[in-house]
Amino acid sequence: MSLLELSGVSVHYGRIEAVSDITITVEEGEIVTLIGANGAGKTTTMRAISGIRPLSAGRISFAGEDITKLRADLRVVRGISQAPEGRGIFPGMSVAENLDMGAYTRKDRKELRGDIERVFELFPRLAERRTQVGGTLSGGEQQMLAIGRALMARPKLLLLDEPSMGLAPQIIQQIFRIITEINEQGTTVLLVEQNAQQALSRAHRAYVLETGHVVKSGTGAELLTDESVKESYLGVA
Template sequence: MLEVKDIDVYYGAIHALKKLSITVEKGSIVTLIGANGAGKTTTLKTISGLLRPRSGSIMFDNVDITKVPPEKIVGKGISQVPEGRRVFPSMTVLENLEMGAYLRNDKKEIEADLEGVFFRFPRLKERKKQMAGTLSGGEQQMLAIGRALMARPEILLMDEPSMGLAPLLVKEIFEIIKDINSRGTTILLVEQNANMALSIADKAYVIETGEIVLEGSAQALMNSDEVKKEYLGG
């Protein structure tokens, strides 16, 4: 479904991604793990069109999207749940969700998807008229996921969904990720909680200083002594 091939990405003179290649099969959960500053968020931003690679290519459903603008990439079926939630704080929960559907004009289907989000996240329904900036961190994460789902993505890019959340909420968020995937949405997950990410993923990549240094099935990487030592706490 998604093939990122030999991309080089720079921030000015800083070479952030170096010949990075990953593939994501339709219907799978693929996770990208690594330390802070390794290039995980840069990878997602490049796939979303927010950053432009200097070389290499990005193919989605056999279409080259390397130079496609971000809003058109969303229209093609790629949505991102950004690091830090990035909800619109001065807009209501409902308005945030409606923003997720801004490229759509199928009103009845939008209403059905909205009800679907409220079914999955009952707390959002209870707070639909509340300003998003007044929600708790966990509620904002649910809102960010709901907003991305309102675009009806084929693939969901998730950037650190467990960041800053209490352990019970982390478990809940990962159950939600598994449920979204089970209903047919492919997921590319960036996550510092490597244990949780590997426990739900089909395939995994380890990134260090902008380069993929390990790849394989999530189970194989979870059992790797190198991964255990560096990312799984021994």
């Protein structure tokens, strides 16, 4: 049984079909990445998984349970947490307050202190800025905060939507190292990313989306050496 399974999923925006009949699986313990050009349907797929966009057709199951019609907040309770595209932090709240907001669904309040310390171990920069308001952080620091906030829900599945967008190469390397570390600590990761080189280098498996369809899948290593992927997404002719 896969941790996450999308079966024949389609999503529309009005009459426009953004995702068409896609089937994707994520096994427990994996990093799986979705790559593709802008408008390929990657972010729509993530929104469907997190419950923000309703399906036009198909089914989503998580840990053996059909969650197709489950509300977004209840999916967080089940164990799906997302760091959205554009980070979406609370700019007027401090780093510590943002992290606390990530745990809003949890009942085990006594254990929050340890989880905040775990986030600070992963992201020492955030520990230095714990009282600083989110809106004054750099882009890289805001991305770290978005990931840290998502981790505060103790997810079984962490959804990361374009975590490297707009960041300097050195910060991108750091973010991807931490994503690998999060995975090695036991969290399954589904990653949408335009930086295909970094994503495929870190991913166990990957899917290529084009105009709302899955056109290719394989291990990260296989797709790194695939000629059409190299030409289209890795800048190698």
